[in-house]
Amino acid sequence: MKVKKGCNSTDAGVPVTSEDELLRNPVISPEDVLGLQKITENYLCSPEENVHMIDFTRFKIRDMETGTVLFEITKPPAPAGEKKDFDPNGGRFVRYQFTPAFLQLRQVGATVEFTVGDMPINNFRMIERHYFREQLLKSFDFEFGFCMPSSKNTCEHIYEFPPLSEDIMREMILHPYKTQSDSFYFVDNKLVMHNKADYSYSGSP
């Protein structure tokens, strides 16, 4: 499915918003997060707000030009009866370690697999924003649409890398984990999940 590639909130005609403002709202909408200008300090919703029991179970990235799988991770099934080890935000953050060559890629296919609880979901949407320090690199807006109850679904969307200057690429390589992203998930235009990630391109941990 085509990803709506927005960039800055000014392009989208959406007012600038700040994390503090949004945290005061009872409900956070897609337009709210499209106005954010930098990575959030905090999660904008709690894990309990995921009432539809959406669970991400697998993630894979491949280079669209060669088909090479660059990265793949599967969530192990939680052992039955064992209490989860307690970091409530543990499942909401991923740290990626890539080599500098990753920044030379033009088109990457990112596959996400997720399960849904026993309620159908009418309108599932993801907005993901990538920043380097305080600069918005790219914003992706993807509508999954309808999700059947008790389903397991996979979706691959194509990310086109934004054109990056040599200077920015050099800075991104020299400063691991200063490239960060917020992934916001909405059901019927209400924020239900918020995941975060950071990225290193220096090739070493």
Added chain:
Amino acid sequence: MSECMHLTLCICRIGAYTCFRTLCCKGQPPPRPEYDLVCIGLTGSGKTSLLSRLCSEATDNIGPTTGFSIKAVPFQNAILNVKELGGADSIKKYWSRYYQGSQGVVFVLDSTSTDEDLEMARTELHSALQHPQLCTLPFLILANHQDKPAARTTQEVGRTHTQVHTSTWTNVHTREHTHRYTLTQTCYMLRTGGNNQ
């Protein structure tokens, strides 16, 4: 390889009639055009396996699709964003929730299925052909599992489509606004050699 080339050519032909692109000769080659397709068919017809093979992915541990699977299938001249839907009864009832925005349909059927199953496939196919959101779109019908001895040929598959529902078929073809390309193509999965066939 020939089956894949055939499929590539067919899909590109189908895609080309809806869109015309001018090649830009300056700078980087333009990104490949993308088309949105929906892929349906009864459970076990081979939808997931076919799409995985087209993406050069392993097809050994594929189980029934229990929801949707959206895949970006790359070809030299285009990328097809295919929304494949599970064919089980519990999932079929939701198919129409996914039709909006499609530019073409791929219908996969098992050429070796029983007459009863073929009848069921025919019913689903006709339902899709007449659905308001799909009725003007091109359809590619893939008669899969051709490597099996019991496989029916394209002619037999085509014949059984028209036998029982002739009037419906005729109406579909003569509707004024329906400039529909419908192509029935045989295919099968090569299990050895790892070639992208």
